[in-house]
Amino acid sequence: MSSRLRELRRRHFGARGKPQFAARLGIPVEEYERYERGALPGGELMVRICEVTGEDLQWLLTGREARQSLVISGARRRHRDFLARLANLLDERPVLAGPVEAFVDLLSRTPAGRPPAGRPLPPPSAAELIPILSAGELPLEAPGGGERFWLAPGPDTLIGEPQPATLSEPVEHRDAPAATTLVVRQADGAGRVRRYLQARELLRSFPTAFAVELDDAAMSPLLMPGDAVVVAGDAPPELGRPALCRLEEGAICRVWLGEGGAQVHLGRVSDGAHESLPSSSVRWSLRVLLRLSAA
Numbered sequence: 180m181s182s183r184l185r186e187l188r189r190r191h192f193g194a195r196g197k198p199q200f201a202a203r204l205g206i207p208v209e210e211y212e213r214y215e216r217g218a219l220p221g222g223e224l225m226v227r228i229c230e231v232t233g234e235d236l237q238w239l240l241t242g243r244e245a246r247q248s249l250v251i252s253g254a255r256r257r258h259r260d261f262l263a264r265l266a267n268l269l270d271e272r273p274v275l276a277g278p279v280e281a282f283v284d285l286l287s288r289t290p291a292g293r294p295p296a297g298r299p300l301p302p303p304s305a306a307e308l309i310p311i312l313s314a315g316e317l318p319l320e321a322p323g324g325g326e327r328f329w330l331a332p333g334p335d336t337l338i339g340e341p342q343p344a345t346l347s348e349p350v351e352h353r354d355a356p357a358a359t360t361l362v363v364r365q366a367d368g369a370g371r372v373r374r375y376l377q378a379r380e381l382l383r384s385f386p387t388a389f390a391v392e393l394d395d396a397a398m399s400p401l402l403m404p405g406d407a408v409v410v411a412g413d414a415p416p417e418l419g420r421p422a423l424c425r426l427e428e429g430a431i432c433r434v435w436l437g438e439g440g441a442q443v444h445l446g447r448v449s450d451g452a453h454e455s456l457p458s459s460s461v462r463w464s465l466r467v468l469l470r471l472s473a474a
Contacts, residue, residue, distance in 0.1 A: 322412035
C-alpha cells in the first residue's frame, strides 16, 4: 500500500508534496511519512485519502480497480465542479463576492436538518449489508468472486437496534491504525437471528464480502475469540497476512505461510508455532481484509 500512497502523492501533489498532502488529510507530516514507509493507515484515513484524491478504495487496498470504476468521492467531484463555476463567476463579476459570502455565512450558521421525531428510519438495504456467519455456515466449495452464497434479508425482515462495532486492519505494531466505528444490525427473519455489518463503501470495493466469527485463541491478541474477520471471494491469501482457511469441518484463521509439498503452511500468533496441513484437507483459503470486534 505504501507504494500506491507514494504514487498518489506524486500524482496529485508532486515530488515534494508531502506537507501539502498531509495538510489536506489533517495529519502531521511525520505521521504521513510513516505511512509512506510502510505503516498502515486506519480505515477512516484511507477513506479520507480517497476523498482528497478522487481515487478508488479497492485500488488503494489491493492495487486493482473496483468493478464499474466506483469512486468514493463522486459527491466531492460535483462539489469541485460547482466551486470551479463559482470561482469563474466571481472572477467575471467581483461585485457578487459580498452577497455570496453573506449567503455562505448564513448557511454555516443554519442548524442541519434532522428527521422528524418518532418517524422510524428505513432499514438498510441488502446492498449495504455484510452477513456475519459461523464457521459451520460456510460452503465447502470455494466462494466465487462474482456471486454470493448467502441469501440477503428479505423486505419483511425485522431489523433490530443498531449496535456499535469497530472495524480495523488486522495488524499489530506501534503504528497500528485506529479502528472505524460502524454499525451491526440484527435481522430476525425465518425463525433465526443473524447479525449483519452495515458497510456500503466496503461492499462497493468487495461486492462478495462476508464475515466469519472466530471461536479459538490461536491468533490472539491480534484476533480474539468472538471477533469476526471480513473476507471476500476474490481476495486470495497473501504471504505473511492472516487468512481464513475452510477445512472439512469448520474453519480456522491463521497467518498464511504458503503452500508447497502438498501441504499448507500456517502460523499461530498466540505462541508463534507453525502448522502444516495436507493441502487436500484445506478446501479454500481467503485473505483477511478487516477485523470486526465489539466496540
